[in-house]
Amino acid sequence: MGQFTLNINGTTKQVKVENDTPLLWVLRDHLKLKGTKFGCGIAECGACTVHVDGKAERSCSIPVSQLHGKAITTIEGLSEDGTHPVQKAWLQHDVAQCGYCQAGQIMSASALLAKNPKPNDEEITEAMNGNICRCGTYVRIKKAIKTATNL
Amino acid sequence: MTKIKTTYNRRSFLKVSAAAGGGLVLGFGLLNSCDPAKTTAIDYPLELPKNWFNLSGFIKIGENGVVTIMSPNPEIGQNVKTAMPMIVAEELDVNWKKVVVEQAGLDTNTFTRQVAGGSQSIRKSWKGLRIAGATVRNMLMQAAALKWGVPLEEVSTLSGTIHHKASNRSLGFGEVASEAATLKVPEEVTLKDIKDFSIIGNPTKNVDGKGIVTGKPLFGMDYEEEGMLYATVIHPPQFGSGIDSFNQDEVSKLLGITSVFKLEIDYSSAPKWQQKAFAKNNMIVVVGNSTWEVFKAARQLKVQWKIPSKIENTTNDKERLTALLEDKNIKPVRKDGDVEKAFQKSTKIIESTYSAPFLPHNPMAPMNFFADVTADKARFVGPIQTPEVALGMLTDILKLPKEKIEIQLTRIGGGFGRRLYGNFVVEAGLISQKIGKPIKLIYSREEDMSYGPFRPTYKIFYKAALSKANELTAFKVKGAGSQGSPVWPDRFPAGTVDNFLAEHRKMPSTIATGAWRAPKSNFTAGVEQAFLDEVAEAADKDPIDFRIELFKKAETNPVGDKNDYDPKRYRGVLELIREKSNWDRKQKGLFRGVAAYFCHNSYVAQVVDIKMVNDTPKVVKVWNAVDCGVVVNPEGAKNQIEGGVIDGLGTAMFGEVTFNNGYISKRNFDDYKLIRQKDAPLEIETFFVENNIDPTGLGEPSLPPVIGALANALYQATGKRYYNQPFNFTKNSFF
Numbered sequence: 001m002g003q004f005t006l007n008i009n010g011t012t013k014q015v016k017v018e019n020d021t022p023l024l025w026v027l028r029d030h031l032k033l034k035g036t037k038f039g040c041g042i043a044e045c046g047a048c049t050v051h052v053d054g055k056a057e058r059s060c061s062i063p064v065s066q067l068h069g070k071a072i073t074t075i076e077g078l079s080e081d082g083t084h085p086v087q088k089a090w091l092q093h094d095v096a097q098c099g100y101c102q103a104g105q106i107m108s109a110s111a112l113l114a115k116n117p118k119p120n121d122e123e124i125t126e127a128m129n130g131n132i133c134r135c136g137t138y139v140r141i142k143k144a145i146k147t148a149t150n151l
Numbered sequence: 152m153t154k155i156k157t158t159y160n161r162r163s164f165l166k167v168s169a170a171a172g173g174g175l176v177l178g179f180g181l182l183n184s185c186d187p188a189k190t191t192a193i194d195y196p197l198e199l200p201k202n203w204f205n206l207s208g209f210i211k212i213g214e215n216g217v218v219t220i221m222s223p224n225p226e227i228g229q230n231v232k233t234a235m236p237m238i239v240a241e242e243l244d245v246n247w248k249k250v251v252v253e254q255a256g257l258d259t260n261t262f263t264r265q266v267a268g269g270s271q272s273i274r275k276s277w278k279g280l281r282i283a284g285a286t287v288r289n290m291l292m293q294a295a296a297l298k299w300g301v302p303l304e305e306v307s308t309l310s311g312t313i314h315h316k317a318s319n320r321s322l323g324f325g326e327v328a329s330e331a332a333t334l335k336v337p338e339e340v341t342l343k344d345i346k347d348f349s350i351i352g353n354p355t356k357n358v359d360g361k362g363i364v365t366g367k368p369l370f371g372m373d374y375e376e377e378g379m380l381y382a383t384v385i386h387p388p389q390f391g392s393g394i395d396s397f398n399q400d401e402v403s404k405l406l407g408i409t410s411v412f413k414l415e416i417d418y419s420s421a422p423k424w425q426q427k428a429f430a431k432n433n434m435i436v437v438v439g440n441s442t443w444e445v446f447k448a449a450r451q452l453k454v455q456w457k458i459p460s461k462i463e464n465t466t467n468d469k470e471r472l473t474a475l476l477e478d479k480n481i482k483p484v485r486k487d488g489d490v491e492k493a494f495q496k497s498t499k500i501i502e503s504t505y506s507a508p509f510l511p512h513n514p515m516a517p518m519n520f521f522a523d524v525t526a527d528k529a530r531f532v533g534p535i536q537t538p539e540v541a542l543g544m545l546t547d548i549l550k551l552p553k554e555k556i557e558i559q560l561t562r563i564g565g566g567f568g569r570r571l572y573g574n575f576v577v578e579a580g581l582i583s584q585k586i587g588k589p590i591k592l593i594y595s596r597e598e599d600m601s602y603g604p605f606r607p608t609y610k611i612f613y614k615a616a617l618s619k620a621n622e623l624t625a626f627k628v629k630g631a632g633s634q635g636s637p638v639w640p641d642r643f644p645a646g647t648v649d650n651f652l653a654e655h656r657k658m659p660s661t662i663a664t665g666a667w668r669a670p671k672s673n674f675t676a677g678v679e680q681a682f683l684d685e686v687a688e689a690a691d692k693d694p695i696d697f698r699i700e701l702f703k704k705a706e707t708n709p710v711g712d713k714n715d716y717d718p719k720r721y722r723g724v725l726e727l728i729r730e731k732s733n734w735d736r737k738q739k740g741l742f743r744g745v746a747a748y749f750c751h752n753s754y755v756a757q758v759v760d761i762k763m764v765n766d767t768p769k770v771v772k773v774w775n776a777v778d779c780g781v782v783v784n785p786e787g788a789k790n791q792i793e794g795g796v797i798d799g800l801g802t803a804m805f806g807e808v809t810f811n812n813g814y815i816s817k818r819n820f821d822d823y824k825l826i827r828q829k830d831a832p833l834e835i836e837t838f839f840v841e842n843n844i845d846p847t848g849l850g851e852p853s854l855p856p857v858i859g860a861l862a863n864a865l866y867q868a869t870g871k872r873y874y875n876q877p878f879n880f881t882k883n884s885f886f
Binding site: 017025029035037038044074078079106121129132137138139 | 227228229230356357359360361363364365366367368369370372373375381406407441442443444446447513514515516517562563564565566567593595596786787790791793794795796797798801819820821825826827828829831832833834835
């Protein structure tokens with residue numbers, strides 16, 4: 001059990017958990033940030049994607065002990081009121097079906113656009129291939145990312 | 152306009168009357184019924200009223216004209232939480248921008264068929280939802296007419312306002328809602344003409360869209376309460392196994408763990424179709440302070456499992472199924488004419504055999520449910536496709552009266568049939584009852600993938616005969632599957648061919664099976680459509696022409712009287728896809744396959760376009776022509792079609808689990824390949840047949856045929872027929 005100081009969505013949070021607790025469960029169970037989702041627990045599905053120092057990472061596979069001094073952004077912190085271009089584009093294309101994977105998809109897409117504001121088709125596919133959508137919204141996801149580049 | 156008796160839907164109103172007594176209808180939740188936590192804010196600012204007036208179980212109207220419409224059915228991604236309230240709003244004649252949608256909990260007194268399954272939500276509720284809206288509209292009009300002292304016939308509504316044209320007066324719905332709530336429910340109401348619809352048919356965004364993209368806690372997995380503990384379960388890895396012994400003391404002592412125990416569930420009172428899915432009825436439960444702690448502790452379990460009396464190896468399933476197909480005792484389920492005679496007289500015979508493996512459902516959200524069971528009552532919150540069935544099981548198993556059990560519904564993180572089977576609800580209830588605390592049960596992905604029930608493994612043999620004039624003279628289908636048959640005896644091509652024989656057999660298996668998105672059809676459609684492609688080729692006919700000829704025959708001169716499809720609508724989607732996809736214009740380097748199918752009361756025709764990219768087939772586009780009657784929400788409808796297409800393609804390409812010595816071969820997404828962005832088509836386009844037929848569902852119908860269209864396009868691209876699923880073609884398996 002250790003005490004950890006985390007920088008999440010621009011604010012400092014203290015948690016007391018076991019060292020190996022994945023960031024995903026710190027967010028969900030301890031900090032009550034439920035937007036980041038549990039899908040597989042082994043970094044294969046992307047539902048738990050967050051930004052760590054601006055990079056898309058799978059929070060289910062990062063122990064809390066490795067996050068000292070790093071800036072973590074979750075879906076709740078992507079924008080104040082859902083107005084990040086990727087969120088707006090997601091609504092415009094009515095992407096979601098069940099919606100469970102979409103926070104992870106949006107975090108992957110927004111990390112891509114932060115680094116590469118005008119990605120081509122291959123770059124989008126590459127960046128999004130780690131996020132599974134079991135409902136099959138892939139075509140809309142791609143369209144929404146293209147729309148977001150113009151917002 | 153249609154006049155319609157309100158009897159169909161009266162109980163949603165009568166409950167309100169009864170609550171107030173004496174037929175006087177006062178909203179029972181008057182002044183305090185608004186629970187903002189439950190309401191869904193749509194993606195625009197909406198000032199909520201101070202008071203809500205309950206006009207029925209479906210509708211509450213605020214003094215400012217804002218309307219709450221209850222969405223009765225579970226929302227699993229099929230978008231009924233938007234579409235069902237749209238239907239109510241249409242007949243209520245309210246401005247959609249003034250509507251707040253609220254997810255109803257299980258309420259068997261107010262609602263009927265609160266089920267997400269069989270693509271039936273819209274079809275079965277269409278009439279009831281329309282009446283629900285029209286009845287309240289009538290009551291609001293009556294209240295205004297009384298207020299003005301004018302006859303009801305002179306009063307009309309427009310988008311949330313009531314008008315009296317002669318005196319040029321108008322009132323908002325909110326201004327008469329309190330009076331309307333005291334009126335008697337009319338015996339008969341008038342429904343709108345379809346041509347006057349302004350909400351239905353309008354592409355409408357998902358009411359939970361904003362909540363989803365901002366990460367709001369909408370899902371069962373997100374639900375929690377103060378003082379709640381977390382639980383996970385480990386079921387035996389093999390079907391038919393049980394627990395001999397395990398290191399209970401050791402795991403109980405782990406940090407954050409509050410209890411570890413064995414649990415065995417007696418499902419004998421559950422409906423038979425549910426019991427079939429619950430072959431693993433014993434488990435080890437780990438309860439603790441957080442999800443991570445219980446997951447981690449569960450991994451420390453060392454269990455001596457009992458050796459099952461029957462151990463299944465599915466590597467030889469194909470042989471077992473073949474033996475059944477060749478068995479003399481195979482049962483005929485439909486017979487027209489004499490196929491054997493027709494085969495003897497024919498010029499050409501075409502025959503092929505197809506197979507498909509077991510499949511897990513793999514919804515993105517693993518099974519989970521919240522339960523708080525005390526001595527005299529129980530409360531459940533979570534994702535379930537069949538809450539009423541779950542209630543029945545809970546009543547029997549928890550030994551609590553029905554009225555003491557409450558089930559609230561959350562958004563469902565995918566189901567595909569898995570959440571028709573609420574074993575996880577029962578498990579959550581028993582765990583909470585045993586430890587006397589509220590708990591949230593969460594499965595690991597490995598438990599989720601290996602529990603079952605699975606889509607059965609199937610095999611089908613087809614044989615067709617062509618005459619000298621290349622007409623289809625005989626068609627034979629025999630099918631077998633684990634614990635059930637894949638054959639639909641009265642579906643196409645039955646009814647279009649004079650000599651037809653359908654036979655089937657069931658393969659005994661220990662592997663629990665259940666409904667998986669578009670049950671049976673998810674196999675049968677694809678292989679039937681692939682076989683017809685072979686027959687059309689042998690007949691030297693264009694595959695669309697070949698099918699249309701058959702449907703024309705069934706339109707004018709059908710064989711048998713039990714055919715369960717409408718050949719004209721079937722032909723309609725084929726003609727639409729031919730036109731929209733430019734089927735008749737051949738393009739170099741573009742390999743195309745077509746398929747059409749009818750299931751869940753809807754008709755879908757599809758063209759799959761493949762291009763070879765680096766010597767590997769790539770699905771570039773899928774075209775869909777759909778006849779589902781009136782399209783309630785074209786935006787959501789297209790999304791459903793797209794989802795079914797991608798699910799079908801992914802399943803055909805990669806979907807498979809096997810059982811080796813009773814152990815499942817894949818337990819997480821490192822082994823189990825689901826379709827990802829790289830293998831998804833670049834484009835999907837959908838066209839709807841325009842008609843005024845009552846709407847039918849779309850959650851399933853686009854999945855089954857796309858597997859056939861893919862197989863047929865692959866044949867064009869590679870010269871190879873794909874008989875066994877998964878095709879695995881992206882691994883260059885045919886080179």
